[in-house]
Amino acid sequence: MSDTPSRLELLYFARRVVVQQVEASLAQLNRWIAIEEEREAARQRAAERRPKPPEWLIQRGIGAGSPPVQVHRGGCDMAQGVRVKEITEDQARRALYEHVEACSFCNPDTALRVIPE
Structure with missing residues (x-):
């Protein structure tokens, strides 16, 4: 073997x-x-x-009690910082009618169908 x-x-x-x-x-x-x-x-x-991001934001100017300067859609990259506050759709629409500038990046006026005067 x-x-x-x-x-x-x-x-x-x-x-x-x-x-x-x-x-x-x-x-x-x-x-x-x-x-x-x-x-x-x-x-x-x-x-x-x-948390779900807010639908609408308003940005205030520099300084205490300063007026709003821009309206943004929620999640807009240009709306960063401490001077931004969440608002309702009606408040955003009213701010745009009151001539608060719409962000040119996220175009909240187009989304809300607000035509500037």
Whole structure:
């Protein structure tokens, strides 16, 4: 009897090694998928908890008691800072009718269908 394995035994051995590698790779891939699914679920939960941005904003000038200078749509990138206050749609429309300037970036006058005089 020969102590050397036959060609068939070597092929079966190679097959077992490949199956083990595939199973290990698949297990790792499944772990990565589970981690990414949890990250995506966390992002979704955070987005659901995030407060809805206001629909309309009014920006005041510099100084205490200064008059409004611009009306913005909610989420406008130009309406950043402490001098911005949330307002209702009616207040935004009234401000535009009272000649408060409409932001040229987000165009609240167009959204509200207010035509300047």
